[in-house]
Amino acid sequence: MSVNKNKTEYGVGASGSNFSIPEDETNKVRKALMDAPPASLTARPDQASPALRSAWQSYHSAVDEMRFLLEKSSMFKNPRYRAKAFHVMMEIQAIAYSMTIAPRTATPRIHTNSGWHDDIFSLGLVGADWHYGLLYLDGAYAYKLSGRKGENELLLLQVCSDSLGMPDHRTIGMHDFNDIVDFDENGNYEVIIGGPPRERNWVALDNNSNWNLLYIRTQIKKFGNEDIGEYRIEHLAPVEADLYEQEEFDEAVMAERIHRAEMLMRIYIKEFTIGIWDFANAGSQGKPNVMSPQPGLTFVGGSSFSVYAQGAFSIDEDEALIIELKEAPTSPYWGIMLGDTWSRALPFSRYQTSLNNAQAVQDSDGGYRFVLSIKDPGVANWLDPTKHNHGEMFFRNYFTTETVVPDVMKVKLDKLLDYLPGDTALVSPEERKAAIRYRREGFVRMYGE
CATH class of the missing domain: 2.60.120.1600 (Jelly Rolls)
Known part of the structure; x- marks a missing residue:
């Protein structure tokens, strides 16, 4: 398709011939729309609920508080590492979104690229020899984790009662799939997570927590140049139809999630970014x-x-x-x-x-x-x-x-x-x-x- 500098092409018409709109015409339409009074403005803007506004303000106050912690650390004295401190502050906010705002327990998934990942989400010295999968599950429901073990010797599952930084966060289960799972001849398996106890192929959740955090650690020896297996998560039984809507649009739920984001950011900066360095120096x-x-x-x-x-x-x-x-x-x-x-x-x-x-x-x-x-x-x-x-x-x-x-x-x-x-x-x-x-x-x- 040839390009006319004065036209914006839109593809093929119903008759099969190319058609286009002159660019100066589209510019006129664009300018008229942008010059018009914004339809989004209202004379009396509404406000979010007090809880949601409070959570938002607290989160942003914490951002500056955590930045100040980095700036007064001994690491910040070295000019070479000052820019990286601000990189950390941007990274932790992306991690906070990925681990507290984005997950949906109504439609659970296993987060890999948006979990712990090389130099994208690497705060806390994420392991180079593990492929991580992060899950966020409501303890009121039961789930089926199914998959296939690859060439890896170690396939591990850690269950925590709440998201990182929350007061009730604790590890409630450490599981080696080789001990708790029955594999078939091809390495396939199914594990029920949550619900009533079972003798085999079962992992407990905290029934009182709507935000169980699980880590799957898959060992990798060849940087991924091997069969690392596969896995998927789904509800064991259907859930109420409006659960997704509640997670996405309820103001109280969003306020609670923003609070989770703040608490995660705080513990990451204090215990990971600063704490691991301090611990290493204290030990020596x-x-x-x-x-x-x-x-x-x-x-x-x-x-x-x-x-x-x-x-x-x-x-x-x-x-x-x-x-x-x-x-x-x-x-x-x-x-x-x-x-x-x-x-x-x-x-x-x-x-x-x-x-x-x-x-x-x-x-x-x-x-x-x-x-x-x-x-x-x-x-x-x-x-x-x-x-x-x-x-x-x-x-x-x-x-x-x-x-x-x-x-x-x-x-x-x-x-x-x-x-x-x-x-x-x-x-x-x-x-x-x-x-x-x-x-x-x-x-x-x-x-x-």
Whole structure:
């Protein structure tokens, strides 16, 4: 179809011929409409209910209150990380919308792209080795979770009684699908969530909560270049026809959801963005480049199936950290990843900011040594801080009875190989590019982005 600069084309007419409207004509119509008195204006504007207005005002006051907390933190003193603080404030509001306003318990779905996701929603050091699915369910109803297990060894479900930050929020169930679910020969399964107790294939909800929060953690070993399975959620029985309308348009319900958004934002900023950094420094008595242990449920959202270790790193361009596991942990999954000073996961879908037990190269003495350095040293187990001189190191270790805390040693980059085994696995620049491409392709396969 040819383009006439003076015409706006609208496609094919009923007779099959192209038709168009002159652009100057459409401009006249547009101007006349925009110059007319707005039909939306009223002489006496109505107001939202007092509860809704109060919730809105409280939320926006909290936005500035949380910004002030970031600005008076020690991390904000570094000019390099000030812009990221405001990024955090925008991100947390998007998370608050996704986790408290957008969900519909009347028509439940499993949130993946709008859940914890790489560098989009990564506050709290979202795990690089898990595909997360978030559900929001009303305890007054029962649901059917059906799906198919893929190649993953671990498929986990955590049930919380309320949304993050609410006073009644607590973990009420930690479930390993391998223990509670009967799979058929193809890995298919069905689980009833809520309702009367059942002997198998059943998970309890808090019956008194209309906002149960559930996390599905699907282990990924190849960044999504594997079969990660699938799942879906639906009501076990039909619900009243107007429930969706109540969720969408009731002023009291919206006021309550805005309150949830505020409470979630508060706990994210206090316990994740600031709290994880403070916890890492407290565990090492304020010393950088030291890792210390923490239990799984220290922070809201943590998993009691995991023992964590963390620390803050600080390096110059001519330095490197050797992070060492003297022997392989005896657990089905462990992994190490990096975050920034605001406890945001560094972008693991595009950089090698994380490695797990299926990806890391083991040394001939049975241990593992990871190298954290700003410049790529050509070591297979390199952890890329993406030009950050300061940030966080985070170690996850699932289904273990032992507490593993990696040792950390700082060395000069040009002397690095003197401190590593002679047979340390090295990679070429081409191999590094291929590894990053493989990582990126996997995440695009999983999320479509």
